[in-house]
Amino acid sequence: MANKKYVISIDQGTTSSRAIVFDHDGQIVSVGQLEHEQIFPHAGWVEHDPKEIWNNTREAIGQALSKASITRHDIVSVGITNQRETTVVWDKFTGEPVYNAIVWQDTRTQKIVEELSADGGKERFKSIVGLPLDTYFAGTKIKWILDNVEGARERAEAGDLLFGTTDSWVIWNLTGGVNGGVHVTDVTNASRTLLMDIRTLQWREDIAQVFGIPTSMLPEIKPSSGEFGIVEDNQLLREVPITGVLGDQQSATFGQAAFDAGESKNTYGTGCFLIFNTGEEVVESENGLLTTVGYKLGDEPTHYALEGSIAVAGSLVQWLRDNLRMIDSAPEIEKLAKTVEDNGGAYVVPAFSGLYAPYWRPDARGAIVGLTRYVNRGHIARAVQESTAYQTADVMDAVNKDSGVPLTELRVDGGMTANEDLMQFQADILGVDVVRPAVTETTALGAAYAAGLAVGYWSDLGELKTNWAEGKRWTPNMDEAERERLLRLWHKAVTKSFDWVDDDVN
Template sequence: MVAVHHTPLIATIDQGTTSSRCLILDAAGQVLGSAQFEHEQIFPRQGWVEHDALEIWDNVRRAVSAAMVEIDAAPQDVGAIGLTNQRETAVVWDKRTGRPIHNAIVWQDTRTADVAGDDPRRWLERTGLLANSYPAGPKIAWILDHVDGARQRAEAGELLAGTMDTWLLWNLTGGAAGDAGRPALHVTDVTNASRTLLMDLRTLQWDPQLCEEVGVPPAMLPEIRPSIGEFGRARSRGILPGVPITGVLGDQQAALFGQACFAEGDAKNTYGTGLFMLLNTGPTPHISRHGLLTTVAWQVAGQAPVYALEGSVAVGGSLIQWLRDQLGIVRDAAESETLAAQVDDSAGVYIVPAFSGLFAPRWRADARGVIVGLTRYVDRRHLARAALEATCLQTLEVTEAMSADSGVAPERLRVDGGMVANDLLMQLQADVLGMDVQRPANIETTALGAAYAAGLGEGIFSSLEEIAGLVGVERSWSPTMGDKDRRKLVDGWNTAVEKSYGLAD
C-alpha cells in the first residue's frame, strides 16, 4: 500500500563517525523511516584516522534512497532537508573533478598535535578552542603540506576545503557538474565553522590572521551561514530533487537543539563512545578558564547566535566496550548494568579510563588508564560498577567546570546516546551530580535536532516553543545519595585520577 503523507516530511541526514544515516520524520517529530550504512575506518599508522569521503557521499545517497523507499514516500512529500555531521573531520577536494586529493582526516586523528607549539591557549580568546589535534583547520593545512602541489593549487583557486557538512552540501547541490546551470554551493554553518580554529567566535567570519598562522588559504574555505536558513536545494538529478536544505548543525549542537535546550542554563550530555556535554550560555560567548571549549550552539538566520560551553570526555561507552572486548568481564553492554546492580558500591575501586590521555576539563596528554583500589574482595561486579561510576564522575568534572566558567548551574541534565538505556547508570549520574537527570522519549536527539532546525528554517515549525512542545521526557531520576557519601566518592576519584598522570611514554 502506498503511504499517504498529509503534512510535509523532513529528511535528516546524520553523517557520523562510523556510519551515515537518513531518517524521515513527520511534523510531530516521529521517525517514519530510516536507513544506515557504515563506512571504513582507515588507520594508516598509530594515532591516525581517515575516511574515504567519496564512500561517505555514496552511503549518504544510498541511505536517503533506502529511507524513502521504506515508507514509500515521493520527493514531493518532503518539505525540507536537515543535515548533521561529525565535526572537525576535514576534506580537501578538486573543484573541477569533485575528487578528494586525500582521505578525510577524522576528528580523532592526532597527527596535528604539535599545532599548539608551547601555548595551547594561543587562540582561545578568538576561537574558543584549544590549539591541539582536535580542530579541522590544522588538518586542512596538513593535507596541503603533504600532498604534492596541493598548496600551490589551493593558492590558485583549484581546491576547495571544508568539514563534512561542506563536502556533503557541495555534492547535494550539484557537485562538480553543478545543477541546472548553477554551481554547487560551497558553504558551511556557524557551528561547524566554529570547530576549525579559523573562525572568529564573535564576528562569525574566517579570520585572515588565523588562516595565515594555521596555514589555510581563505579562498578555499566555504561561506559561513546561519545554521537555520537557506542552504540551497538538492540537485535535480538526485533522490530529493529541488527540496530545500534549511538546517545544518554539527552533531553535538544538533543534540542540544534536539533536546530543546533553548534557555540559558539548559544542558545536555550525550553518552556515546565519548561523553559530550553542552551548556547553553545564551548570546554571550564565555571563554573557559577551566578546560572547556566555547562554541556556537546555533544561529537562526537574521538573529544573534546562541553560544555554548562544551566539555568533551574521550572515553564513555568505549570503557564498557573495553570491559567486553579486551577483558571479557561482560558479554554485552546490558550485562554491565546487571552486574553492577548486584553490589551496593564498587568496594573502593576506581577505573580512570585515560587510554589516550584525559580530555576536558583536565587535558592531560601524559595520563594513562589505571585501576585503583583493588583487593582480593573485588570481583567483576565491582569493576562493572566502577566503570559506570567513572562515566558519572567524568561528567561531574565537566559540569562543575561549566558552572565555574558561566556562573550558571544547570537545574537538571538532559541525556541522550546509547548508554542512557542503562537505568542504573542514570540513577548513579543523578546521585553523583546531585541533580535530576532526564531521558527523552526519543533518544535520536542528534537527528531530531537537525530535523527541527530544518523544519524551523522552512516554516514547518513556527517557533522554538512549538519545537519544545514536541520533546517529551520518558523518565526522570532524582538524587538519593547523601552529601557525605557523594563527597567520599568524589575525593576517591580525584586521588585515583592523580595516579594516572605521567604514565605515558
C-alpha cells in the same frame, strides 16, 4: 506545502550515518542507518573513508524513505547534522579526497599544537575563536594534511582543494559534487576549526595564515537555519532544499529545545558533551570549558554556549567489546556490571585521546587503577560504566562554577542513556535529577527543526518547545559521604593518567 508532511534529517555521526524522517510533532517516522569502518592506522590515529561515508549517507536516505513508503515529494526540506571537527580535504575537480578523513579523536597533530603554542601559548587564539589549541579541532588536522600529503599544499594554494567537516562533504556531494556542488558549512561547525572569529562569524585570514591554510579551501559560513543548497537531479531527494545544518552537539541541544540562556543538555554517544546555553552572550570559561556557537537562525542574533567535551564515553564500551572482547554487544555491559555490587576499588580513566574538558591534558593516556587480586571483569565493566558519570560530574562542576548558578537537573540523550543503571549512577554522583526526553534521537531532531523552521514547516521556537516531552527521570539516591568518597578516588585516578606521553610515545 499541504501535501508535504515530513522533514528528513541526515545525522553523519562518528560511528554511523543515519537518515531520520520526522513528522510535525517531532516524532520519528522512519530510520535508515549504516555504520562505517573505524580505521586505526597507528596508536592515536583515527580515520574514516569519506567515500564510504557518502555512500552510506545515500543508502541511509534510501532506507528511511522506503521504510516510510514516501518519496521526495513528501519531504519539505533536509537538515544535516554531523560529527564535528572531523576533517575532509578533497579535489574540487575530481571529487576525490586527498586523504582519509582525520577524525576528531585523532591525536597525531600534537607536534603541530606544540609548534603553534610555542609563540603565545595554547590559549593564544582563545579570546577570538573560543578554543584552545588542541589536536581535537579541525585547523590542526587541515595543516597536517597540507604538510604531509604529497603535493597537497601546492594544490591547495592553486585553489584546487576544498576543506570541509562532514556536513560540507555531504552537502557538496548532495548538491552536485564536481557538477556545481556548493561548498558551505554552518556557524556551529565553523566554530570548531580554530579559524573562525566567534563574534563576527567570519574566517580569520591572519589565523589561517599562521596555520598555513589558504582561505580559498574554506567553505562559506552560513547561519544554521536558512538556504544551503538544493539537492541535485540524480539523487533520491532531488530538488529538495537543504535548509538546516548544526554540528551534532549543538543539534542535540536544539533538539532538546534548550533554546534559552541557562538551559543545557548532555549527550552520551561515542564521546559525551555537555552544552550550556549562554544566550546572546559570549562567555569565556575560567574552568576549562570551550566557548562555542550554539545556533543562529537566519538573520537573528547568534546564540552561544559553553561546552564540556569528553572524548571517550560510549567508545570505551566499544573498546571493551572490540579490543578486550569482554562483551559481545554494547548493551551487554549492563548485565556484566550487575554481577558485582560496586567497582571493587577499580577506576578506568579513558584518556585515549588525552583528556579533554575540563583538564585539557594531551599528555594523558588511559589508565586502569586501584587494581587488586580481588578485581574481576564485573568490576571492570562497572568501572567503565562509572567513568562516563564521573567525567560528566567534572564537566558539570565546571559549568556550575562558570555560571555561578548550579544546574538543578540534567537533560540527557544519546545511545548510552539506554543504560538505566548508568543513568541512576549519574543522578547519584551529580546529586541532581537526570531527565531523558521521550524522543532520544535529539541530534537528528535538532537539524530537522532548523531545516523545518527555515521553510515555515514550524512557525517558531515556542511551537518546538511544546514538542518536548519527558520520557524518564532518575532521582539521586546515594548518601553524600559515599558520593564524596567515589569522586575523591576518581580524581586521584585522573592524576595517574597525566604526563604519560614523551617524545617517543604516542
